Amino acid sequence: MKLIVGLGNPGKKYEKTRHNLGYKVIDHFADSLGVSIDREAFEGLYVKETIFGQQVILFKPTTFMNLSGRAVLAIKSYFDIALADIVIIYDDMALGPGRIRLRPSGSSGSHNGIQNIIDILGSEDIKRIRIGIGEPELDGVDYVLGKPTKEQKPLIDEAIIKASDALKDILRNGFEHATSAFNKGVMPSE
Numbered sequence: 001m002k003l004i005v006g007l008g009n010p011g012k013k014y015e016k017t018r019h020n021l022g023y024k025v026i027d028h029f030a031d032s033l034g035v036s037i038d039r040e041a042f043e044g045l046y047v048k049e050t051i052f053g054q055q056v057i058l059f060k061p062t063t064f065m066n067l068s069g070r071a072v073l074a075i076k077s078y079f080d081i082a083l084a085d086i087v088i089i090y091d092d093m094a095l096g097p098g099r100i101r102l103r104p105s106g107s108s109g110s111h112n113g114i115q116n117i118i119d120i121l122g123s124e125d126i127k128r129i130r131i132g133i134g135e136p137e138l139d140g141v142d143y144v145l146g147k148p149t150k151e152q153k154p155l156i157d158e159a160i161i162k163a164s165d166a167l168k169d170i171l172r173n174g175f176e177h178a179t180s181a182f183n184k185g186v187m188p189s190e
Contacts, residue, residue, distance in 0.1 A: 001055040003081045004029075004167060005072055007090040007113040009145075010062040018133040019144040021160065022089040022113075023060050025131065029164040030058055042078065043071035052171045057081075065113040069120030076121070087127045087170060089163060090114055091144060095132025098155025100163050102179040103128050127175050129166055131159050 006026030014020055030037050030047065037047045037058055044061040057079060061071035076086065094109055095101055105125040108115035118124050134152065136143030148156050162182065169178035 001057065001079055001081055001085060002171065003057045003059060003072075003076060003079070003086045005059045005061065005068075005086065005088045005117075007065055007068050007088065008060060009064050014145065016147050017145050018091050018148055018156075019065060021091040021131040021133070021156065024160050025089045025129070025163040025167070026058050026060055028160050029167050032164060042075040044075065046075065048079075052168070054171055056171065066116055068113045069116035069118075072117050073120050083121060083123060083125060084127075087129065087167070087175070088114060088117060089129045089131065089167075091133045092130035093133055093135050093140065093144070095130055095134075097132055097134040097148070097152040098159045099132035100159050100166065100182060101130045101132075102166060102175070102182055103130065104175060104179070129163050131156070131163055 004026065006022030008014065008020035008023030026037065033051060035047055035049050037045050037060060039046050043063045044059050046057055046059040048055065048057045057075065059075055061068045063071045090111060090113055092109060092111060104127055107124060108118055114128065117126065133144065133156065166178050166182045169181055
């Protein structure tokens with residue numbers, strides 16, 4: 001069984017912010033398959049479906065970003081999902097707006113949501129899809145909780161589609177295949 005987690009913050013206030021790109025990817029992916037994320041449990045919203053012949057859980061923690069690990073641990077434990085079968089999707093200031101990067105493991109890059117997941121699961125070996133939002137000129141907190149600029153929005157909207165397509169590739173062909181296909185044009189240091 002695969003667990004695909006999109007990180008974000010619950011509520012209308014945060015709905016269109018840069019920090020909710022994980023939610024947006026999960027929603028786009030579910031919509032593209034005609035699936036509704038309509039169950040509430042494990043401190044989040046989820047659906048369990050068969051997608052491309054595999055049992056898949058799509059999950060949006062509602063604990064707020066910085067406590068995401070608690071919800072991920074709860075659903076992982078309940079369904080007995082291996083760490084290797086988890087993919088986390090989140091926004092990343094280290095990538096330019098609209099860029100995506102798949103990584104099989106690594107540090108949090110100072111992202112509090114993924115850091116909390118790493119801390120609670122006790123491992124950096126967590127597959128992830130990072131969605132670029134670009135670096136702020138001043139305060140990072142205000143930036144991630146702000147809405148994309150008029151120039152950034154089309155790039156980020158395109159990245160949401162690309163990340164959803166990457167999820168389909170992961171489920172059909174595996175994470176390594178999707179990494180090769182979707183990391184083209186991304187510098188190795190990103």
